[in-house]
Amino acid sequence: xxxxxxxxxxxxxxxxxxxxxxxxxxxxxxxxxxxxxxxxxxxxxxxxxxxxxxxxxxxxxxxxxxxxxxxxxxxxxxxxxxxxxxxxxxxxxxxxxxxxxxxxxxxxxxxxxxxxxxxxxxxxxxxxxxxxxxxxxxxxxxxxxxxxxxxxxxxxxxxxxxxxxxxxxxxxxxxxxxxxxxxxxxxxxxxxxxxxxxxxx
Numbered sequence: 265x266x267x268x269x270x271x272x273x274x275x276x277x278x279x280x281x282x283x284x285x286x287x288x289x290x291x292x293x294x295x296x297x298x299x300x301x302x303x304x305x306x307x308x309x310x311x312x313x314x315x316x317x318x319x320x321x322x323x324x325x326x327x328x329x330x331x332x333x334x335x336x337x338x339x340x341x342x343x344x345x346x347x348x349x350x351x352x353x354x355x356x357x358x359x360x361x362x363x364x365x366x367x368x369x370x371x372x373x374x375x376x377x378x379x380x381x382x383x384x385x386x387x388x389x390x391x392x393x394x395x396x397x398x399x400x401x402x403x404x405x406x407x408x409x410x411x412x413x414x415x416x417x418x419x420x421x422x423x424x425x426x427x428x429x430x431x432x433x434x435x436x437x438x439x440x441x442x443x444x445x446x447x448x449x450x451x452x453x454x455x456x457x458x459x460x461x462x463x464x465x
Contacts, residue, residue, distance in 0.1 A: 326431035327383055328354040328364055333427070336361035340405050349389040349402070350427055356451050362410070364429050365463055366456040372445045376434040382415075382465040383428040415460040426465060 329352040338344035347355060354372070356364065367379045385406065391398045406425040408414070413421055457463040 323383075324380055324430035324432060326354055326377065326433065327352040327428050328356065328367075328377075328379075328431055329428040330359050330361065330364045331355060331357040332359055332361040333364065337402055337405065337427075340408075341401055343401070345389070345402050346393075348393045349391075350385075351388070352428055354431070354445070359451075362460075365415075365426070365460050366458075367429060367453050368456055369454040370431075371452045371454065373449045374435075374443060375445060377431045378434055380430045380432055380464065382426040382460070382463055383430050384424040384465065385427050389427070412465065416465060418461065419465075424465070 327350075329347070329350055331347075334345075334347055334350075364379075365382055370377050370379070385403060387398065387403070390400060390403050403425055406427060410426050412419060412424045412426070415426065
């Protein structure tokens with residue numbers, strides 16, 4: 265059977281190990297410095313996750329945000345955004361806006377949690393979860409008061425914006441089968457960082 269024309273063209277455009285040759289599409293210029301900086305950030309995140317026993321996870325297993333923080337952000341936006349833009353699995357209320365950024369040790373029901381690092385945000389919060397349409401908000405607004413430039417002026421600047429706190433559970437989840445946290449559980453905070461600049465990010 266004759267090889268499909270499209271496949272033949274594709275095979276002729278590649279040399280050994282898949283490298284382009286002949287009149288194939290030009291290569292994208294490789295920015296080595298940008299790659300090194302990006303991998304440095306990635307490996308830092310991996311090292312932080314490994315230090316607290318996180319495995320097979322893109323980030324951390326728990327993300328905590330307060331309703332007060334969402335309300336404070338929405339007061340600055342022309343079009344308020346719902347909490348699903350930020351995808352927390354623990355939402356608390358009754359605390360001051362952004363106070364959760366400082367929480368280091370807390371307990372919900374019978375589980376102890378450790379605040380590992382502020383959650384730096386990607387572009388997902390700018391995407392309407394119902395329509396898939398992206399915009400510049402709320403990240404553009406968060407840059408004004410929740411960026412590393414504002415919160416951590418004396419630290420290395422990476423152009424990040426933060427919203428929420430990444431957590432890990434200090435309890436053995438294999439021994440906690442059947443134990444849950446539920447809507448209405450009280451949150452007890454045992455220790456806090458003195459300022460956002462002192463919080464891990």
